[in-house]
Amino acid sequence: MEPRDKNDPAALRRLQNEVDRMFLELLRGERAPRCGRAAFRPNADVYYDTRAGKVVVRLELPGIDPDAIDLEVDDNMLRVSGVRTDERHPDAVYQQMEIVYGRFERSVMLPPEVDSGKASASYNAGYLEIVLPLKPRSAGRRIRINAKEDAAEGGQER
Secondary structure, X not given: OOOOOOOOHHHHHHHHHHHHHHHHHHOOOOOOOEOOEXXXXXXXXXXXXXXXXXXXXXXXXXXXXXXXXXXXXXXOEEEEEEEEOOXXXXXXXXXXOOOOOEEEEEEEEOOOOEOHHHOEEEEEXXXXXXXXXXXXXXXXXXXXXXXXXOHHHXXXXX
């Protein structure tokens, strides 16, 4: 066995490629959660449409079957969860791997005036859009105050 030259660029590239290949093979299965949270966290835009009187939540979810997405509103919290399945070829050895697969969840705090019972959702071109109309504002009402006389003066109401 010949001693290797530590300054041989070709040998260093081969070693780096081998380390990268082994690392990527370790990630073959579903990526592990990080610190108890899913590794995949889709980007979201949340905005008021003041003209239409609604809140819109738009999530970036390319490559996900809409049937694999769950939507839930509880106590003014919108939760979007699901799975992006990995359909890689079993014999593939990746040179580069950036797409994150596996379970995901996003939670968005909603304002109290949202009418979640009338919410709608649509999926188009990799974007999930959830529209939550705002409840109509109720007209204020005047509350009458009943004043009571001091007990020493007979305790009669006015």
